[in-house]
Amino acid sequence: MTAATWLTFLLGDDEYGVEILKVREIIGMLPITPVPGSPPSLDGVVNLRGRVIPVMNLRRRFGLAPSEPHPENVIIVVEGGSKGATGIAVDRVREVASFADTDLEPPPAGGIDANCVAALGKRDGKVRILLDISHVLTAAS
Amino acid sequence: MDPTEFLCEFVAEAADHLASAEGHLMTLRRQPEATDALQACFRSLHTVKGGAAFLSQDRIKHLAHAAEQVLDALRSGAAAVSEDRIDALLDATTRLQALVQALAGAPAVEGDDRDLVLTLERCLESGEEYAPAAPHQQTSTPTTRRETRSPALSPTALIEALLTNGIADVPALIQLLDGLRQGLTGADPAVLGILARLDLFCDQLVLETAGEDPRQEFAVLVEALRTAIAKDPGRQPAEPIRAAIASSGRTGPAAAEAMAEIADLLGSSEAALIDGNPGAVEAAFRAVHSAKGIAATCGLTRLATLAQAVESELEPVRQGTHLSPSVRTLILASLDGLGELVAAVRDAGIELGPWPAGAAAVAGRLGVAVDTAPAAVADPLLVRSLVDAGAVAADVSAAVHSLKPGEDLTQRLVKTGRITQEQAAQAQAKVAQEAVRKDAFARVSMTRLEELVDLIGELLITQAGVMQHAANAVPELRSAIDRQGRTVRELQAIALGLRLVPIKATFQKMARAILDTARKLGKEIDFSTDGDDTELDRNLAETLADPLLHMVRNAADHGVEGPAERIAAGKPAKGRIRLTARHAGEHIMVELSDDGKGMDPERLVAKAKEKGLLPASATPTREEAFNLIFAPGFSTAAKVSEVSGRGVGMDVVKRNVDSLRGRIEIRSEPGRGSTFILRLPLTTAVLDAMVLRVADRRFLVPVASVVEAVKPEPGAVQALAGHQGRVVQSRGRWLPVVRLADRCGVAGACDLPEDGVLVVLEHLAGRLAIQVDEIVGLQQAVIKPLPPDCPHDPGMAGTAILGDGHVGLILEPAQLAEDA
Numbered sequence: 001m002t003a004a005t006w007l008t009f010l011l012g013d014d015e016y017g018v019e020i021l022k023v024r025e026i027i028g029m030l031p032i033t034p035v036p037g038s039p040p041s042l043d044g045v046v047n048l049r050g051r052v053i054p055v056m057n058l059r060r061r062f063g064l065a066p067s068e069p070h071p072e073n074v075i076i077v078v079e080g081g082s083k084g085a086t087g088i089a090v091d092r093v094r095e096v097a098s099f100a101d102t103d104l105e106p107p108p109a110g111g112i113d114a115n116c117v118a119a120l121g122k123r124d125g126k127v128r129i130l131l132d133i134s135h136v137l138t139a140a141s
Numbered sequence: 142m143d144p145t146e147f148l149c150e151f152v153a154e155a156a157d158h159l160a161s162a163e164g165h166l167m168t169l170r171r172q173p174e175a176t177d178a179l180q181a182c183f184r185s186l187h188t189v190k191g192g193a194a195f196l197s198q199d200r201i202k203h204l205a206h207a208a209e210q211v212l213d214a215l216r217s218g219a220a221a222v223s224e225d226r227i228d229a230l231l232d233a234t235t236r237l238q239a240l241v242q243a244l245a246g247a248p249a250v251e252g253d254d255r256d257l258v259l260t261l262e263r264c265l266e267s268g269e270e271y272a273p274a275a276p277h278q279q280t281s282t283p284t285t286r287r288e289t290r291s292p293a294l295s296p297t298a299l300i301e302a303l304l305t306n307g308i309a310d311v312p313a314l315i316q317l318l319d320g321l322r323q324g325l326t327g328a329d330p331a332v333l334g335i336l337a338r339l340d341l342f343c344d345q346l347v348l349e350t351a352g353e354d355p356r357q358e359f360a361v362l363v364e365a366l367r368t369a370i371a372k373d374p375g376r377q378p379a380e381p382i383r384a385a386i387a388s389s390g391r392t393g394p395a396a397a398e399a400m401a402e403i404a405d406l407l408g409s410s411e412a413a414l415i416d417g418n419p420g421a422v423e424a425a426f427r428a429v430h431s432a433k434g435i436a437a438t439c440g441l442t443r444l445a446t447l448a449q450a451v452e453s454e455l456e457p458v459r460q461g462t463h464l465s466p467s468v469r470t471l472i473l474a475s476l477d478g479l480g481e482l483v484a485a486v487r488d489a490g491i492e493l494g495p496w497p498a499g500a501a502a503v504a505g506r507l508g509v510a511v512d513t514a515p516a517a518v519a520d521p522l523l524v525r526s527l528v529d530a531g532a533v534a535a536d537v538s539a540a541v542h543s544l545k546p547g548e549d550l551t552q553r554l555v556k557t558g559r560i561t562q563e564q565a566a567q568a569q570a571k572v573a574q575e576a577v578r579k580d581a582f583a584r585v586s587m588t589r590l591e592e593l594v595d596l597i598g599e600l601l602i603t604q605a606g607v608m609q610h611a612a613n614a615v616p617e618l619r620s621a622i623d624r625q626g627r628t629v630r631e632l633q634a635i636a637l638g639l640r641l642v643p644i645k646a647t648f649q650k651m652a653r654a655i656l657d658t659a660r661k662l663g664k665e666i667d668f669s670t671d672g673d674d675t676e677l678d679r680n681l682a683e684t685l686a687d688p689l690l691h692m693v694r695n696a697a698d699h700g701v702e703g704p705a706e707r708i709a710a711g712k713p714a715k716g717r718i719r720l721t722a723r724h725a726g727e728h729i730m731v732e733l734s735d736d737g738k739g740m741d742p743e744r745l746v747a748k749a750k751e752k753g754l755l756p757a758s759a760t761p762t763r764e765e766a767f768n769l770i771f772a773p774g775f776s777t778a779a780k781v782s783e784v785s786g787r788g789v790g791m792d793v794v795k796r797n798v799d800s801l802r803g804r805i806e807i808r809s810e811p812g813r814g815s816t817f818i819l820r821l822p823l824t825t826a827v828l829d830a831m832v833l834r835v836a837d838r839r840f841l842v843p844v845a846s847v848v849e850a851v852k853p854e855p856g857a858v859q860a861l862a863g864h865q866g867r868v869v870q871s872r873g874r875w876l877p878v879v880r881l882a883d884r885c886g887v888a889g890a891c892d893l894p895e896d897g898v899l900v901v902l903e904h905l906a907g908r909l910a911i912q913v914d915e916i917v918g919l920q921q922a923v924i925k926p927l928p929p930d931c932p933h934d935p936g937m938a939g940t941a942i943l944g945d946g947h948v949g950l951i952l953e954p955a956q957l958a959e960d961a
Contacts, residue, residue, distance in 0.1 A: 036885040047947065054930060
């Protein structure tokens with residue numbers, strides 16, 4: 001596990017991180033068109049400047065209770081999925097953080113799908129759940 | 142570039158080259174004297190061979206090499222263009238195409254290509270019977286000329302013999318030239334250029350079209366050849382050589398493409414060098430080598446000699462794995478220099494004006510002589526048009542060099558009797574015409590094109606948003622924004638137009654299929670096309686090829702009768718198949734007609750009843766009877782032949798055409814022939830759609846599939862006894878009703894059918910009605926597939942961006958019906 005830079009965001013009170021190199025852009029919430037027959041973790045598709053990309057609802061992906069829409073809700077567009085880009089809908093973005101090797105701990109057994117977690121980043125007495133985003137995306141479909 | 146990229150590029154390039162080679166071969170079959178086609182074909186195969194060698198694709202390399210040998214013999218006149226040779230080449234091309242496709246993931250081609258290579262070699266050996274059209278026919282001896290040459294003679298001795306021989310005895314002259322060519326294989330392009338010119342000269346002698354003083358011309362050419370051989374090859378070509386090659390510089394319409402090809406080659410090797418790829422030097426060497434070859438065939442002295450010099454410079458370092466910075470700089474500068482020469486040639490088609498600075502610098506460094514610039518400047522387009530109109534390039538060059546300021550080039554050539562008034566007029570007309578549409582070629586990836594189309598679509602949507610908000614706030618902005626909107630729409634039309642290609646390539650495949658079918662069945666078929674330039678979407682052209690191929694084979698197999706049967710029916714022995722294309726509004730019409738035995742509606746109906754495809758009591762109309770051939774399991778042929786009976790019937794054709802949102806119409810007259818009319822939308826990228834609303838969601842259906850939309854009376858939609866489903870009566874038929882809100886899990890939609898709208902859709906297997914809240918309107922929608930990692934209900938065919946920027950789902954009526 002190298003000390004990469006992470007973009008962290010909130011789902012409820014928990015803080016998660018996605019490796020910044022995987023992030024293409026952060027966009028405000030867009031109107032999402034649900035796609036009949038798609039798995040529940042996918043909210044649907046959005047129009048990203050003329051491209052149609054799927055959007056994953058991370059709360060539902062991790063089995064968390066849905067939240068009320070909020071103006072700070074955003075879609076983080078990440079590279080990956082089988083082709084091109086996928087959006088992940090999160091409550092709000094928090095910060096860009098780096099972790100020294102000493103701040104990182106291996107993922108715990110159990111909890112949310114353990115394979116989805118790359119490491120736990122501990123700093124300032126808080127824990128961030130650093131995600132293996134490609135696994136989060138592939139395991140959904 | 143990484144190796145896979147090389148491979149991808151090779152596959153794309155080779156496929157293009159092979160397709161055009163096939164086209165040129167078909168041309169040669171009709172017109173054996175089409176030397177332009179021969180040259181272009183040779184270049185294509187040569188390029189494919191080079192690429193295959195670079196990528197160690199030995200099968201492709203060997204087969205391409207064998208084909209190239211035959212083409213080389215044909216273009217040098219050592220063998221004549223004949224049907225069996227062209228057929229052997231066509232077969233080789235087909236195999237090469239399969240081999241190339243196998244690289245791109247198509248099924249591998251079993252076995253080896255020894256049979257084809259043998260056929261290619263044998264077709265050259267059996268060279269006694271020259272086709273009548275070849276100029277050397279009357280001069281050839283019964284044995285092949287390859288055998289009669291005297292290999293012992295040195296080039297110098299042969300040149301002496303040439304001079305002694307003179308031009309009186311043409312057959313002997315041709316033999317001597319042949320001997321020279323054998324002795325000089327791999328020689329400097331300048332030498333080969335003069336040899337080609339001498340060949341041409343012999344042709345002229347035979348055809349009695351040589352100039353006023355053939356003796357003098359011959360003497361100059363032979364002298365040029367002697368000097369060229371004596372000199373260090375490629376380094377210091379003397380002035381006469383340049384003149385000799387310049388006059389052989391035949392700039393056909395292929396020249397622009399040839400230049401684009403060289404520029405491509407140089408560009409990709411430059412990229413490889415900059416990336417520091419291993420093998421970059423080898424790639425550069427290959428590029429320069431191909432450039433040399435192409436330049437020599439186009440008669441471009443400067444380019445050929447400089448490429449030769451660069452090639453010799455690269456030779457010692459090409460195998461080395463380590464690339465020193467100084468060598469790298471030198472190679473890059475050389476590539477730049479060659480690129481400048483290519484760019485300079487692009488407009489005029491011949492080398493004109495002063496050497497470009499970069500090229501001159503490289504030439505100086507490599508010791509290549511740089512000729513001085515002419516005083517006058519000529520319009521490159523005019524020069525090219527003059528040459529195209531039949532002026533000799535050397536004459537034009539000479540005239541340009543001695544032109545007085547203000548003097549008209551065309552007038553000068555007419556006055557000195559170099560061209561006729563007619564040719565002058567022709568050239569000037571061409572200039573005017575070319576000025577209007579001056580097309581250059583660029584290879585663009587489809588992905589980037591699609592991105593462009595996407596972004597322009599998005600621009601239109603945001604523009605509409607701006608219009609709405611700004612125009613309300615600042616009325617003065619309205620007209621400006623309006624103009625902007627028109628520009629963007631025009632931009633969109635152009636971007637969509639970029640996807641269009643002429644249908645020519647597809648038609649060429651058909652020509653090939655007919656030829657093969659006719660050959661196998663011992664039929665004679667005259668195939669003609671019209672509207673080859675009609676453009677259609679690239680994807681459409683590719684998808685159309687399969688069903689069309691099947692129909693064409695059918696026409697040749699079942700449509701056109703054998704010669705005996707035709708004569709008995711009072712028709713000419715030779716059958717006729719005609720393929721035409723034209724635009725009709727937003728559609729393209731492709732018409733396939735034959736003058737064969739036609740179809741008898743009564744027989745079709747009887748057959749269908751016998752097969753149980755039609756109830757015994759049915760009385761179909763004539764049109765319906767013809768459409769029976771599209772029913773699965775229907776085949777009228779008494780015996781399934783090897784050619785068209787491959788278990789793929791007309792039902793597949795129909796399904797393919799339906800998937801392209803097209804229609805087929807059949808007209809047929811027993812004994813007179815059949816006509817199939819295909820009507821297809823110009824592009825598969827844009828859909829004429831009806832936008833439907835269900836609660837807050839919107840769906841699109843193809844307008845073409847909409848039969849009617851009705852607001853049902855209360856009670857019109859009935860539950861089917863004992864079933865979940867509901868039905869409604871429309872135009873005398875009971876149709877299943879699908880409530881889209883249920884199917885797609887939408888909450889808040891109208892519950893009762895009478896509060897909403899029923900839209901009746903037609904699909905391949907029938908009709909159905911879908912219940913929606915409202916019809917929003919019609920829209921031309923750019924179709925976008927659903928993301929590949931987004932599993933979905935098969936009833937959703939794709940997506941489209943709606944006018945407000947939201948994503949709408951496109952419905953697939955046939956799938957909705959399946960589960961109704």
